Amino acid sequence: MNRMSNFGNQVQFKVYQTMPNPDPDRLPVKYEEWEALAREKLEDGPFYYVAGGAGGEETMDANLRTFNEWKIVPRMLRDVENRDLSVELFGQTYVAPLMHAPIGVQSIIHPDGELASAKASADMGVPYITSSASTKSMEEIADVMGGAPRWFQLYWNKDPEVTASFLKRAEASGYSAIVVTLDTPMMAWREYDLKNVYLPFLIGEGVGNYLTDPAFRSQLPVSPEEDPTAAIMHWTHTFGNPGLTWSDLSFLRKHTSLPILLKGILHPEDAQLAMEHGVDGIVVSNHGGRQVDGAISALDALPLICDVVQDEIPVLMDSGIRRGSDVVKALALGARAVLVGRPCMYGLAVAGEQGVHEVLRNLLADADLTMALAGQKSIADLNRSVLMKID
Numbered sequence: 001m002n003r004m005s006n007f008g009n010q011v012q013f014k015v016y017q018t019m020p021n022p023d024p025d026r027l028p029v030k031y032e033e034w035e036a037l038a039r040e041k042l043e044d045g046p047f048y049y050v051a052g053g054a055g056g057e058e059t060m061d062a063n064l065r066t067f068n069e070w071k072i073v074p075r076m077l078r079d080v081e082n083r084d085l086s087v088e089l090f091g092q093t094y095v096a097p098l099m100h101a102p103i104g105v106q107s108i109i110h111p112d113g114e115l116a117s118a119k120a121s122a123d124m125g126v127p128y129i130t131s132s133a134s135t136k137s138m139e140e141i142a143d144v145m146g147g148a149p150r151w152f153q154l155y156w157n158k159d160p161e162v163t164a165s166f167l168k169r170a171e172a173s174g175y176s177a178i179v180v181t182l183d184t185p186m187m188a189w190r191e192y193d194l195k196n197v198y199l200p201f202l203i204g205e206g207v208g209n210y211l212t213d214p215a216f217r218s219q220l221p222v223s224p225e226e227d228p229t230a231a232i233m234h235w236t237h238t239f240g241n242p243g244l245t246w247s248d249l250s251f252l253r254k255h256t257s258l259p260i261l262l263k264g265i266l267h268p269e270d271a272q273l274a275m276e277h278g279v280d281g282i283v284v285s286n287h288g289g290r291q292v293d294g295a296i297s298a299l300d301a302l303p304l305i306c307d308v309v310q311d312e313i314p315v316l317m318d319s320g321i322r323r324g325s326d327v328v329k330a331l332a333l334g335a336r337a338v339l340v341g342r343p344c345m346y347g348l349a350v351a352g353e354q355g356v357h358e359v360l361r362n363l364l365a366d367a368d369l370t371m372a373l374a375g376q377k378s379i380a381d382l383n384r385s386v387l388m389k390i391d
Ligand SMILES: Cc1cc2nc3c(=O)[nH]c(=O)nc-3n(C[C@H](O)[C@H](O)[C@H](O)COP(=O)(O)O)c2cc1C
Pocket: 049, 050, 051, 063, 101, 102, 103, 104, 105, 131, 132, 133, 153, 181, 263, 285, 286, 287, 288, 289, 318, 319, 320, 321, 339, 340, 341, 342, 343, 345
């Protein structure tokens, strides 16, 4: 298949152009059914690593519940025959306001891991955000994507040489934005993983970008090929950087000319600081409820942050997107685009590349239909008047 010709305006996701599920016995449509099938496919360790959240999972549950508290109020007779879901971000136009969230260690979910997810995203024209903690290197992932849009997610390593090297490599392999994840300088209290004694990175998954990195390798007394355990131990000691402060952001700016987005912003004052420090965008996110249990849901945080940002820089969001109506609600509350995490991983677990493709296509088709039936022709016109909050 020629992937180059299959993104941009050519991508077909509207439900009457391509039915979402040609063989109803084969792949699910319902989110809950993808999750249930993934549960059947995966062992406890990897399944709960994906599906679980921090602590008592209050925030993970709230991420879904708060979408339900907002209701769409549909409008009629507004000519919705030709809808436009495209969005411009940092000078590039994307087919729809939807991205594949950065997800590490995908080899624990499917042997094709990130390569399958990246190919499926490329085929749909959905930007793929490569995690620093990928099983495969960012170059291998870029290679399977052709010219399709991709961003790079940075975990800011304790070793500044490694961080600078990652930025350089991302630029060289065609990534067009850097998403700096701030909410995970260390793993949270994740009860399933503690019980299952399951920490994929400690068994050497998710180090594809590190073991191939010249700056990382230069810190090791012997090569990772000779002593893999020592390499992984070095990685665990340098992975997170809890000592960082706002003034350190200038280091990133010095080492890349790509747009820089901060992922994990939840407090309006942090959104203000982000703008004062000259970042190009924000991702409102609580990491899918995997970090601070008891934290505000991402959808509750979104309008508070948009009030501060006032469209000065794009605000994206993730944590809880499951259906097309969720996409429309997040955009109406001010997000320019949303990232999707677990639904893609359940698609990957169930059917590899085809599963991720199907999940993305279903979400886009559902979002397009929701727009049409809500009387909304263009995502640029969405605003809070489309919604009503029910307490
Ligand atoms: C298994 C798993 C691994 C993740 N790995 C990363 C990662 O490497 N980097 C990152 O920034 N976020 C990571 N995230 C968080 C996602 O990017 C995203 O914020 C979250 O999944 C969104 O919530 P959702 O799953 O409810 O859609 C991960 C999430 C999951 C479920």
